[in-house]
Amino acid sequence: MSADKRPKPALAITSGEPAGIGPELCARLAERDWPLRPVVLGDIDLLRERGARAGFTTRFEPWNAHAEPGSGVLEVLHLPLATPSRPGVLDAANGRYVLDLLDRAIAGCKRGEFAAMVTAPVHKGVICESLGAAAAMPFSGHTEYLAEHTATPRVVMMLVGGGLRVALVTTHLPLSQVPAAITPQALEETLRIVHAALITDFGIAQPRILVAGLNPHAGEGGHMGREEIEVIEPVLERLRGEGMQLIGPLPADTLFVPHTLEKGDVALAMYHDQGLPVLKHASFGGGVNVTLGLPIIRTSVDHGTALELAGSGRADPGSLFAAIDLAAMMVIARAAHATTSAS
Numbered sequence: 001m002s003a004d005k006r007p008k009p010a011l012a013i014t015s016g017e018p019a020g021i022g023p024e025l026c027a028r029l030a031e032r033d034w035p036l037r038p039v040v041l042g043d044i045d046l047l048r049e050r051g052a053r054a055g056f057t058t059r060f061e062p063w064n065a066h067a068e069p070g071s072g073v074l075e076v077l078h079l080p081l082a083t084p085s086r087p088g089v090l091d092a093a094n095g096r097y098v099l100d101l102l103d104r105a106i107a108g109c110k111r112g113e114f115a116a117m118v119t120a121p122v123h124k125g126v127i128c129e130s131l132g133a134a135a136a137m138p139f140s141g142h143t144e145y146l147a148e149h150t151a152t153p154r155v156v157m158m159l160v161g162g163g164l165r166v167a168l169v170t171t172h173l174p175l176s177q178v179p180a181a182i183t184p185q186a187l188e189e190t191l192r193i194v195h196a197a198l199i200t201d202f203g204i205a206q207p208r209i210l211v212a213g214l215n216p217h218a219g220e221g222g223h224m225g226r227e228e229i230e231v232i233e234p235v236l237e238r239l240r241g242e243g244m245q246l247i248g249p250l251p252a253d254t255l256f257v258p259h260t261l262e263k264g265d266v267a268l269a270m271y272h273d274q275g276l277p278v279l280k281h282a283s284f285g286g287g288v289n290v291t292l293g294l295p296i297i298r299t300s301v302d303h304g305t306a307l308e309l310a311g312s313g314r315a316d317p318g319s320l321f322a323a324i325d326l327a328a329m330m331v332i333a334r335a336a337h338a339t340t341s342a343s
C-alpha cells in the first residue's frame with residue numbers, strides 16, 4: 001500500500017455536556033474533509049436527535065476501526081447517556097457520562113487507538129454536582145482532569161488564536177490563591193513545559209517566551225508587589241543561563257501591545273484572567289485551548305456549553321474546527337520531531 005493510501009489516524013472528539021452545544025457542533029464535522037479521521041464519542045441517539053433538531057442532515061453511524069467510513073458519514077463511538085437530555089437543561093445524572101467520554105478518549109490515546117483527542121465543552125458545575133461533596137477531587141476542568149488521569153504532575157493550559165499564543169502558570173484557581181501558587185518551582189516547571197512543547201509540537205526550534213509580571217506594572221520596582229523581584233526574575237535569570245529565550249517580567253498590560261508581542265512566540269500569563277480575556281477578544285469563535293505537557297495530544301474549543309444556544313443550530317463551529325486542525329498539526333509536528341531526534 002502506498003503512503004498516501006494509508007488510512008488516516010483516528011481522532012477522538014468528545015461531544016461534552018449533552019445539554020450544551022457540543023453534540024450539535026459535532027454534527028457540523030460532516031461539512032469538511034479532515035486530515036485525521038474524526039470519531040465522535042457520545043450517545044449516538046443524542047447526536048442524531050440534536051443534529052436533526054439543529055437542522056443538519058449529518059448521518060451518524062457506529063465507528064468501525066477496520067472499515068472505511070462512507071462518504072458524508074460521521075462515525076460515533078457510542079457511550080450511553082444515563083438519562084435522556086434536553087437542550088439547555090443540565091442534569092447531574094449525566095455527569096458521569098461526560099467523564100466516561102473523557103476516560104474513553106484518554107484510554108484510546110494512551111494505547112495509540114487515537115492520535116489525539118479534541119474536547120467539546122463540558123459544564124464544570126454540573127459535574128461537581130454529580131460527583132457530590134464527598135468527591136476526592138472536585139472537577140475544575142479538562143486540564144486538571146487530564147493531568148490527574150495521565151499521572152502528569154504538571155500541565156500547562158495554552159490558548160491559541162487571533163495570531164496569539166497565551167499560556168498560563170495557574171489555571172482554575174480562586175484569585176485569592178494565585179500569589180501563593182506562583183512559586184519558583186511552579187514557574188520553572190511551567191516554562192520548561194512551554195519551551196519543550198513549542199519545540200516538539202509546534203516546530204519552533206528556539207522559542208521566545210514573553211513572561212508577564214504578577215502585579216500592576218510588574219511591581220513597579222517593588223513598590224506595587226515583590227513577586228517579580230523575589231520569584232519571577234530569579235527563575236528567568238537561571239533559565240536564561242541554560243539558553244532559554246525569556247523576555248520579562250513585563251507589565252501584563254503592555255505585554256499585549258503588538259510591537260511587544262512580535263518579539264515572542266508565546267506570552268506566559270500568571271493567571272487565567274490575566275491572559276485569556278486578551279486571547280478571547282482577539283479570537284473568540286476560532287480560538288483553541290491546548291494542554292501542554294501531557295503524554296497525549298489534547299486540544300479543545302475555547303468556549304463553554306452556551307446552554308442558551310443548545311438545539312438552535314446557531315452555535316458557531318469555528319473553534320471546534322480550529323481545534324481539530326491544530327490537533328492534526330501537532331500530531332504531524334510531534335512525529336516529525338521524533339523522526340529528527342532519532343536520526
Ligand SMILES: NC(=O)c1ccc[n+]([C@@H]2O[C@H](COP(=O)([O-])OP(=O)(O)OC[C@H]3O[C@@H](n4cnc5c(N)ncnc54)[C@H](O)[C@@H]3O)[C@@H](O)[C@H]2O)c1
Binds near residue numbers: 125315
Ligand atoms: N472547553 C470547555 O469545556 C469550556 C470552556 C469554557 C467554559 N466552559 C464551561 O461552560 C460553562 C458556561 O460558561 P460561560 O457561560 O462562561 O461561557 P460560554 O462560552 O458557554 O458562553 C459565553 C458567551 O459566548 C456565547 N457562545 C459560546 N460558544 C459559542 C459558539 N460556539 N457560537 C456562538 N456563541 C457562543 C454564549 O452564547 C455566551 O453568550 C461553564 O460551566 C464553564 O465552566 C467549558
Ligand SMILES: N[C@H](C(=O)O)[C@H](O)COP(=O)(O)O
Binds near residue numbers: 142276301302
Ligand atoms: N479556561 C478555559 C477557557 O476559558 O477556555 C476553560 O475553562 C476550559 O478549561 P479546560 O480545558 O480545562 O476544561
